[in-house]
Amino acid sequence: MASTAAGAAPIDVAGREAARRRLARPERLRGLFAPRSVALVGATESSGWSRLVVASLRAGGLPGRVVPVNPRHASVFGLPAAPSLRALEEPVDLAFCQVATERVESVMEEAAEAGVRNLVVLAAGYGESGEDGRRREQALVDRAIELDLTLLGPNTLGYINPHARAAPFGLPITSPLRPGGVGVVLQSGALSSAVLDFSSRHGIGLSLLSSMGNEAVVTATDVVAHLLEDDRTHAIAMFLETIRDPAGFVDLARRALRAGKPVVVLKVGRSDAGRASALAHTGAVAGDDAVVDSVFRRAGVVRVRSLEELLVTADLLAQGLPLAEPRMGVVSASGGACDIIADRAHDEGVEVPELAPGTCERLTELLPPFAAARNPLDVTGFILARPPSGGRGLADLCLEAMLDDPSIDFVFNSLSVPSAEPADPGALHARLAALAETAGSAAKPVVHYSTTCTDLSPYTREVLDRHGLRVLPGIELGMAAVGHALRWGRARQHLLRQDHDPAGDLPAAGPAPRPPARTGPWSEAASRDLAASHGVPLVPATLVRTREEARAAADALGYPVALKVCSASIPHKSDIGGVALMVTGPREAADAFDRVHAAGRAHADDVEGVLVTPMRRGGIELFAGVTVDPVFGPVLAVGLGGVFVEVLEDVSLRPLPVSPGEVEEMLGELRGAALLRGIRGGVPADVGAVARAVSALTRAASSLGSALHTLEINPWWVHGSQVEALDVLVVTGPSERTPDMPGDRA
Template sequence: MTAVVRPGRATSLQGLFAPRSIALVGATDKSGWSLSTYQNLLGHGFTGPVHLVNPRTPEVHGRKAHKSLTAIGEPVDLAYVMVPTPAVLDVLSEGAELGIRNYVVLTAGFGETGTEGRRREEELHAFVREKGLNVLGPNGNGYVNAAAGITPYGLAITQPPPAGPVGVVLQSGALASAVLNFMHARNVGLSMLTSMGNEMSLSVTDVIDHLVDDPATEVIALFLETVRHPEEFARVARRAAEAGKPIVALKIGASRLASRTAQAHTGALVGDDRVVDAAFRRLGVLRVHSLEELILTAGLLARTGPLPGGRIGVVTPSGGACEIIADRAEQEGLEIPPFAPGTTARLKEAVPDFATVQNPLDVTGYVLVDRTLLARALETVAADPGIDVVLALVDLPRVPPADPEAARAYFGAFAECIRKTDKPVVVSGNVLTDITETGRRLQEETGFPYIAGGIDHAMNALGAAVRWSRSLPDVLREELSAPAPADVTPGRPGETWAEHRAARLLAEHGVPVVPSVRTADEHEAVAAAERLGYPVVLKAAADGLQHKSDIGGVRLGLAGPDAVRSAFRDVRAALQSSGYGADPAVLVQPQRTGGTELLVGVVRDPTWGLTLAVGLGGVWVEVLADSALRLLPVTHADVRSALGELRGARLLDGARGTEPADLDAVAEVVVRIGELAGSLGPRLESLEVNPLWVRGARVEALDALVTWA
């Protein structure tokens, strides 16, 4: 896939993230930022020249300082800018004249500070676009390229994580050091960490693009406050999926949808945070909810890559751990199947007589007597044809062992056993603790694999890895094309089309709708009821009326002419008292009984666009709040999957002897509703069918509402 480059930036970030020479502009002994950046570069492996620039001081950090970039007198690949806010543009202007294309701007005081700061940032951005510069920041700490030993990063790095396969991108400067420290504590290997700052020029998506092409990066971990460029984010997420590189994201924050959208029932089910879930699901981005999960899940995926399935074989020396793992597996949607007969027979020969051979397998404390027992059991479980992944519970020593040679032999043999298996093996400790220098040395000396935290975090990460692996075929499928625009004149700005107009729109576009007659007096209403067949329903019909039942505008179960006349008068009176004119109309419909009522709604999210919600419908929709979300467009399979996620999904299966719903017929209608919504253009704010009545293969829209932006 060809990269999309926004105007004003270079096509490659190689010079930014792998410079051969660096200038620290604004270097000074008075700044801890300056000293930390300088010491990071010298102390973490950068071998190129580091030039210090300060026009007022001849010596900084014990070395000669140049008065300007020009005074350096030789090419510079990257300028790290720490000058006062008003001087930043002058530095970039001088650098651009010298051919310097890449900058990290540590300086704050721009868009994050208010009106004057935004003006400064816009001025700076206009210059950057004009000159085609790569600028990380402003108001950012820089980056740590651990794979190449290049660390133009403004905070002291006291405990660097090992170089490794996880690339980290953060919309936060303060959290970067915490992430680095936690990666060190868990021995998770880092390829590169980038602190984005204000994203004036380069955005998160630009850095993801770079990491997708970076051979040192196998997994991408994101801390996101917002997704600034959703279309670009979707593009780079698909590029990552195509490259087999998982993206794990901790997305914080929530915002409300527009107030008019929230008035529809669907608005009670769709919020910004849930739309983010739907968007990430579509794009194959794994969403987590803590920094610990972010790093541990990324570390596990870097070890396993795509997993063949979710059938887990568990090998531990603890019965209590087996029970915890069984509970957590069910919560994560993982299966712990019985062992095959042959596996059971071989395990009975290996474990002591007092052990119970089952999955999860507790090999018992006999591991203290037979140091080969756990590894041999793992090898047997890994050979089981019904197992996709093996989970082994092993803790590294925290203090130097009494017999270091025996410890090396034990962990080395275990590591060799894992390497020989043809199934992925995930190793977990019992609880989440730091890996000490003792454990770190043992891992380095023996090749013992990554340990995915304690049981809870390991099961989180394993469940996420299985979900990502299962989602890949859907993520990599050919993108659905948008439906052709419908020949429909949108309503007036802010207008709501009530049922009589919305239902006609649905019917004209192939959505089955309950028969309905709009009547002007009670005689017409009775005649319509006679034609449609009793029992019937009477409903208020008035432009702009969203919730008929709220004003007493619905009457059900009308079995004869007298009931229809009385109901007509009641409904009309309700409309009149609510200000809908002197002679408002009333709809007559046949009453549908039995079956299940669903809600199918589409709302326009301000970031991600049209979002489909399916859930249990009728009057209980907001009380039950049982729904599943998907971004449009959707396929038949997407809808079937969403229906299966509902807590009330069993109602569609024919619970308590009721007729099961034809889910293929339901999915066909829901897809059609989604296609209609997509064809109505950018003026559509929401389209709702509530309820969508389902009885066997019969599917009908019983009520509908359309809101125009």
């Protein structure tokens, strides 16, 4: 049980979480993020924070009143002040709490008495500051629950809502705010200025920007749920250091994918130093980065590697262009740019096909004699010498021809707009209006880009806005965004197909797992018994305890054979000389038993005997194992087996549950997938048989429940349709609750 404020009944963990969620429902967050009146509790002209928040509210143009709350001053920043929230004639929609940490709880009590239901808490010194801070934060949550307060923070700078003209925010902002379709959720307050600056300079409109702080009551996942229901938000951009609610986040990501509302994430902590920094900043758990990649890919989350890529990708996706097929046409005024785009298209898996003969003929008539009618298309500097006709210049006519080509799915089109008003603005407007009409009436998407990531001048932004045109900033960011958009479109199509066929091929749920009798590593004999009970195909094996039994077992199994010491205390048998391979006769089998058994007894007291198995030659060795990620729970890894799994690091990951069909996808993702197809005269592997065997492994792992630590088979031997586990390792720990993962298909 966890205690709450003095005199209140204790709240258990499950009850606290349910109550917290009620305070952060989308209907509550609508009031938090769209206030018409704001009180600044603790505002004083000597405080830099107060000056910034007041300036931001003024820049945002809040339509209602702003009331400083300060008992020692009649006015603050030229605004009439109230001595307390209780003294307000009517409640405000939001209180921005700027008081010291030790005074926050009294402000919460005052807000509740005054009928204020929404708070932003600036103060730090909570969960990010150690054990005492964590206890202080837990008390804050309990008090918010008791008082029915929706609280953003603590340790937050606030938020900006351009549509509501609300900016209770502790950093400078650019005025006027640019409303748009990208909702931004940041687990970092200081990055907000960079996000706002880049968005403003490149004409990216926002529906919300929220600095999350410690997420004591309102979490990043809660804000995503709110944005999913917000009609003005068309894409969600997130900067994440940690994922505090993995199951909730994945469920919401799948909901967003189904709804056609992309989620784009910059998740830091890819390196050991990055994880350590994230943990130090947030005090939350960080999962393995490769697992994060796998979870995001499966849930349709677009993962990016920079703030610029985050915002540009979200902006492109927010436009709602139907980018689903990969064949791209390119129109540029630079041959060098065409070369760069072709290379970046290859990187992103985007096709640049040859044009149809009819398109080439049409382009040849338009282009000067020295230009080549091909894709990517360089319209050359001749466009400067050929004046537009009826608003359409050479590049625009070439764009129309490209859009009509049956081998093209979308066009990546160069668009340059002057930074200052030209001598003949009418010609510019006529051209842009014609271009907007062409793109708007085309059956295929047109993605406009600039050659470099250059800031848009106020004039350029105004001209583009007037004609409803968007330009991706630079080839590098533009092509990255296009690649992400295509992958997101394919992920959505895949999920919708699965929804259409809900029966699917996920393994049926087995009986409720039982805690195992043992903890730590299991002997291989016990590991084999568990695997066999769930249908894992195993190489035949006999457990022997004497040299005579070893000779008899080897004779029965057929030579050559392998002998391995069997002990729970020796999971890595070859390291201590506990393995003999390619044993070819009875005497050799007996002698090998003596060596292997003696090596085991020299290192452990729990030697059960020696396993004798036939040697397998030829074929392919694979690896498959299930381990437990601290954030996302049980995760399946498959890759090339034996020593290659560590040397090549060629592994594909998926969180459980995993269907046989998904296992086949994982095998296809390996860099060594060609080996499974039987290159250089090798026997092709029956991938379906491998997938069924690996699925049986996942059932065995799931049967261990929260006691699972590791279940690994390395190697599997695969020869055509023959699939056998040659070595099985099981490690369990004390039965503890592992992170929940959604069980629906995705």
